[in-house]
Amino acid sequence: MEYSALSELLRVTADLKIISLAGGLPAPESFPLKIIKKLNDLVLKKYKGASFQYGPTDGAMVLREEIAQWLVKRNMKVVAENIGVTSGSQGALDTIGKIFIDEGDIIAVESPTYIGAIDAFAPYNPKYVEIQTDEDGVIPESLDQILKTKKIKFVYLIPTFQNPSGKTIPWERRKQIAKIIKKYNALLIEDDPYNSLRYRGKPVDPIQTLIPNNTVYLCTFSKVLAPGLRIGFYSAPKDIANLMMAAKQSVDLHTNSYGQYLAAEYLKTGDLKKHLPKILKIYKSRLETMLTSLDKYFPNNFSWTKPEGGMFVWVTGPKNFDAVKLYWKAIKNNVAYVPGTYFFATPGVGKNTMRLNFTNVSEIQIEAAIKKLSEVIKSL
Amino acid sequence: MEYSALSELLRVTADLKIISLAGGLPAPESFPLKIIKKLNDLVLKKYKGASFQYGPTDGAMVLREEIAQWLVKRNMKVVAENIGVTSGSQGALDTIGKIFIDEGDIIAVESPTYIGAIDAFAPYNPKYVEIQTDEDGVIPESLDQILKTKKIKFVYLIPTFQNPSGKTIPWERRKQIAKIIKKYNALLIEDDPYNSLRYRGKPVDPIQTLIPNNTVYLCTFSKVLAPGLRIGFYSAPKDIANLMMAAKQSVDLHTNSYGQYLAAEYLKTGDLKKHLPKILKIYKSRLETMLTSLDKYFPNNFSWTKPEGGMFVWVTGPKNFDAVKLYWKAIKNNVAYVPGTYFFATPGVGKNTMRLNFTNVSEIQIEAAIKKLSEVIKSL
The missing domain is CATH 3.90.1150.10 (Aspartate Aminotransferase, domain 1)
Known part of the structure; x- marks a missing residue:
């Protein structure tokens, strides 16, 4: 509404x-239109018909492997097998809503939070509880209080350059948040689309690096290549990754193959860098x-x-x-x-x-x- | 399951x-890899950044207009405004499930029917009733009996070169089916992915041509260009088209722009023909x-x-x-x-x-x- x-x-x-x-x-x-022009030719030459054929629901393996290498540079604990390619990050949010949310389930979100996530979860009729924030984003004590007193299906955060606030949760606070998530054995959805868009200051590792078994990590090529390709991805614990893949199959079979091969070569060639x-x-x-x-x-x-x-x-x-x-x-x-x-x-x-x-x-x-x-x- | x-x-x-x-x-x-190579360059030159930017949820207008012209050649009553682009036909089936099906709703399907549709509808827990078929597909009397005695949310048919049976419902029978659908003011989902793949015999117009106000028509570029682009589309009565667009927004924002512009040019240049x-x-x-x-x-x-x-x-x-x-x-x-x-x-x-x-x-x-x-x- x-x-x-x-x-x-x-x-x-x-x-x-x-x-x-x-x-x-x-x-x-x-x-990068010139790079795309070059990669267009490269993809056609290298992958031929495969780049236009139906592909696996969890994504082209060459892309999943390249993404894994990319994320490892963010100090993340990931393997290609647990990475899935989605139709934009929105596709991952849709899938998460589908597999996790039953009517009335409570989701903890930042105050304020990303409206596209609320929209993706809406068909499954969840309730929300807002985690209080200050100038450094989520206040750990507020999260602790919520997880202590309520049954929370998952915690949805955008810890880096948050949409809409632009705030980034500092490393020390991320450690506290990770500890709290772990204490309650909760599930964190860490949405990280802006990670690469840092203009000053030092990178802060994702919370996933601290609690990989409790985190579904989302990212995208929309901000570093082009959003019109609709190539997003997730890294999740194996059991969750399997559920997400099964849910995605009925939604769109798989994400467009051509965009996936283009994104894979964008990483492989070093063009992203x-x-x-x-x-x-x-x-x-x-x-x-x-x-x-x-x-x-x-x-x-x-x-x-x-x-x-x-x-x-x-x-x-x-x-x-x-x-x-x-x-x-x-x-x-x-x-x-x-x-x-x-x-x-x-x-x-x-x-x-x-x-x-x-x-x-x-x-x-x-x-x-x-x-x-x-x-x-x-x-x- | x-x-x-x-x-x-x-x-x-x-x-x-x-x-x-x-x-x-x-x-x-x-x-058509050579054609695609040519169109790659054309799309980049003609649409530049727009072909990689976020786009409208219902699809790029240039593609919707080209699709409208294409469908008019099938004698269909369509306008670009009521056509929406989806991530494959599967994306349209997913959206239809989302907007129409409440738990326990009954859907009438051919016996046998397309398993990917059953899979797309599954998250919303419908029930099914099978319409009896013979060598010419759906038996009109069976459909009439079902619509007379049961409350049916919609009728899902693949009238041409059906998956899995390969059967095509003849024109005379289509007229009977259209009359029955209209009599009960029912809704028909006409899934028509194979329409262009005719190797002998004369084309048979879609049922949509007879009852456009009662039909959501689905088709795709998967069989005439390439499935890996994931470009499907629907033509629906205006109120339904609007609902489908709203539902799709939360699923993937929109279908990949580049594939849409490529498909538009595939039609515009006459390359499909x-x-x-x-x-x-x-x-x-x-x-x-x-x-x-x-x-x-x-x-x-x-x-x-x-x-x-x-x-x-x-x-x-x-x-x-x-x-x-x-x-x-x-x-x-x-x-x-x-x-x-x-x-x-x-x-x-x-x-x-x-x-x-x-x-x-x-x-x-x-x-x-x-x-x-x-x-x-x-x-x-």
Whole structure:
């Protein structure tokens, strides 16, 4: 319901006059089109008909092996056999909903959390409990309290450059969270789509590295290659990986083969490693422009996160600020964003918050949009 | 459950020594690899980043428009706005299950029917009623009786070159079926993946042409371009199309963009029209070899369908013949097929039947496999 309301809200952003900070899209100029052209030929030559034939539900083995090597560099404990390829991360979330959630089951999520996950789980009618967060993301004591007092089907977290908040849970806190998950023998769904998009600071290992037997780890090629290929993946304990594969079979048989072979060669050739710095360069500068513009234009009683990576900045206004009300005025002034309230599992919470995307807009557009937004806020 | 049992059964067919008549795979030599190479370059040049960006859930408009024109040539009443692109036909079946089926709902299916549909609907726990069939497929009186006496959520049919039977419902009978569907204002799911694979005889228009407001029509590029692209599509009455789109959004956001643009150009350039005769030539000869070999080698008390197209021949043995029992003996002799019993919604039915695929095996292999199979049958 909330998701449909949001879709309706965002429909107006298709207007080309509008500068949209609302989406979650990578910049098309970040796509490695020349590399793709080269890999197109390579895939056809190397894999021939196989790259267009039906394939195994859990994915092409060459891709699963390449992903395993990639994840090992994140210090993760993975083997190709326990990795499955999905139609985007959304495909993995859909599968998780299908195998785990019975009506009324309780899922613990960050406050705020990713609305696409809520949407994927919705057909199975779960309930939610929100884990309290501060500037470092999930507060471990809040998670402990929830797992102690409630029967939780799984804990869903985006620990790195979270969507929508941009926050990253620091290493020390990850260790505490892992300890708590383990203590209650709970299941963690660690959604990590933005891992590679770090513009400053040091990488923080996924929580999966600490509790691999309690974690289903999700990631994607959408942010480092191209989202239109719809190539996501998971690494899960063997029994869960088997269940996910069985569930996925009835949904789409398997993820498109051609995209899988392209992604495999993108890793195998070293092209990802070569191309990633170009993506980071584009986004780093856009993030800096957004933070500088917020400093320059926004009223003093507003605050915002200063992410070290990812795609989003999260803005919090004073208590009486209404970001949904502001939305329509902003649209009239040709600027769009997502009102933050849509990212909370509890309806009505976070009315004074906004999610701003900085990846799919130029520096000039970002400064103009933030300036205009601050004027609209001040006019309220 | 049945589907898992079948997957287990078919696992052995991966052995390269085995001639498999079990699968439902197109021949990789039928894929237009040269055309794809050309279209790869064209898509990159023409659509650039858009062909790798996130896209609309209901599909790229250029593809939906091309599909509409294609279907109009089948005398169908369609408009691009009511066409949606799915991740294979399986994606459409998954979506149909999600929006229509509540636990215990009754679905009417052909006897036998497509097991992948049963698998897609399984998570929503429907019940099935089997429509009786003869050599021309669905018997209209049986359908009428079912719709008269039971509350049916929808009728699922594969009227053309049916999987598994290879049967095609003749035009006169389609008119009767359409009249019955309309009389009870029922909903028909017309699954038509093999429509283009006609090797002889005259095309028969889809039932959708008679009752467009009561039909969700499914088709795919898997048999005329390549299945690994996972591009299927549906045409549905507007209200149903909207529901299907909303349900699909949470499953995979959208079908892979690149495959969609490739499929659009495959139609737009006329390449499908040019390439299709090459596919038909390969399969026609294989079907003829299979029918000739069955005539030559199989015992007199066996009968089989003589399809005018599609991918399968359906064999019926004498009443006491057990095709599951034969399966393991056939495997020992390096021949595989699918025991027909797995295609019936009622467990235990059709034990004396077999589905034989002829598209992904050479003429020499087909004759050798049928000869060997007949020897194993005679040795029982």
